[in-house]
Amino acid sequence: MRILEVSNGKKAVITLRTWFIEDAGGGCRAFSEVVVLVSESPVESYTARVPLTWDGGESLEEVVCRAVIEMMEKAGVSRNDQLLVCSGNIFHGLHAWLTENNYNWEYARMDGLAHDIAEDAFYSQILKAGFPPHIKLTERNYRDFYRVLEKWIMEDESRLSYLKDRLVRQKPVETRYVLKGNGARKLRCCGCKKNILPYTPVVEFKARQDGKRVRKCYHPDCSPVTPLKNKLKAATGKVNGTAREGLMAICRKETSCGICNLNIAPDNQAFHVYLDGKLVVCHPGCASVEYKQET
Numbered sequence: 001m002r003i004l005e006v007s008n009g010k011k012a013v014i015t016l017r018t019w020f021i022e023d024a025g026g027g028c029r030a031f032s033e034v035v036v037l038v039s040e041s042p043v044e045s046y047t048a049r050v051p052l053t054w055d056g057g058e059s060l061e062e063v064v065c066r067a068v069i070e071m072m073e074k075a076g077v078s079r080n081d082q083l084l085v086c087s088g089n090i091f092h093g094l095h096a097w098l099t100e101n102n103y104n105w106e107y108a109r110m111d112g113l114a115h116d117i118a119e120d121a122f123y124s125q126i127l128k129a130g131f132p133p134h135i136k137l138t139e140r141n142y143r144d145f146y147r148v149l150e151k152w153i154m155e156d157e158s159r160l161s162y163l164k165d166r167l168v169r170q171k172p173v174e175t176r177y178v179l180k181g182n183g184a185r186k187l188r189c190c191g192c193k194k195n196i197l198p199y200t201p202v203v204e205f206k207a208r209q210d211g212k213r214v215r216k217c218y219h220p221d222c223s224p225v226t227p228l229k230n231k232l233k234a235a236t237g238k239v240n241g242t243a244r245e246g247l248m249a250i251c252r253k254e255t256s257c258g259i260c261n262l263n264i265a266p267d268n269q270a271f272h273v274y275l276d277g278k279l280v281v282c283h284p285g286c287a288s289v290e291y292k293q294e295t
């Protein structure tokens, strides 16, 4: 209970509550994520499950945000109440919504009742599915527990239905990263700031930010995000009797083949590979390249 000064000098007594918002199960490849809204005094709790899959193109953050708003409505959470919210990525959409709508909220680390309620609700789905009850999460070692759980799911085809749909959960940003082959020009990696050589793998990020077109390139190992799309025509070819990793790319100008010395006509696919730091271009046939062009 808190006493608020009202504008005309009168005092009003308003019951202000503290609510905790926490999630569980996001790191596990199976079973629904659980989100909870919990008050410790008086004890009151609301639980929602994210479906394993959904239609309509909503992101995970949006689905979670909607689920929490529904719980807040049921609980009658007011803008004067204090909201302590887990900082996890799953709540990014909610954080933005709470700010936009002038709620009194802040990040908090959860170890109390909200955490326990969320974990219990997630765990109850696992037990219900028939997972051996003696295997339990200990000391917050989620990684090992989820690994055992995922192995158990993979053991039986009928259990695959407990897996989360990964595609609908992927953030839109991941779709903007593409793994591809670099062209004839050197690029600068936005991660390590070193050069990305021509005709080597590159991760390209393209987006519109503040109305401007943005393009960023990374070495595959320097990319902040694992790209969803793969347009890289990686290929293995034999040069000087040794199998080497290179890539297929259109030969833009007339080039002589590094193996037979005959011309490679422009606009044809050629095998590009680095030997001792030097780019060598070959007829795919000359290098016995095993590569099936995707149609």
Ligand SMILES: [Zn+2]
Binding pocket: 189, 190, 191, 192, 193, 194, 218, 219, 222
């Ligand atoms: Zn780099």
Ligand SMILES: [Zn+2]
Binding pocket: 257, 258, 259, 260, 261, 262, 282, 283, 286
């Ligand atoms: Zn050749």
